[in-house]
Amino acid sequence: MVETLTCAGCSMVLGSIYRCTPKHLDYKRDMFCFSIESVESYVLGSSEKEARTDEEPITLESRAALEEAIERADTVLEALEARLAAVESSFASLRNNV
Numbered sequence: 001m002v003e004t005l006t007c008a009g010c011s012m013v014l015g016s017i018y019r020c021t022p023k024h025l026d027y028k029r030d031m032f033c034f035s036i037e038s039v040e041s042y043v044l045g046s047s048e049k050e051a052r053t054d055e056e057p058i059t060l061e062s063r064a065a066l067e068e069a070i071e072r073a074d075t076v077l078e079a080l081e082a083r084l085a086a087v088e089s090s091f092a093s094l095r096n097n098v
Contacts, residue, residue: 005032014038 001020
């Protein structure tokens with residue numbers, strides 16, 4: 001089920017909101033889709049729901065640090081995956097020998 005998305009100020013139709021969805025589209029529920037030809041500009045947040053300003057914006061330096069941390073985590077996960085594969089292989093060979 002799709003509901004019409006309208007501007008609270010001028011009542012112009014801006015797009016639609018997905019209200020009820022089949023199970024395979026649950027991730028779209030309560031999300032909106034703008035009709036490009038209807039929108040001149042969009043300001044994130046409103047007087048009722050202010051945008052969070054207590055979070056630091058991502059800079060090139062912080063992005064580089066985040067990417068480095070992700071790479072380290074990926075390396076650890078790869079090592080754990082290899083160890084788990086070795087353990088599973090050992091169990092499989094034990095099971096075959098019994």
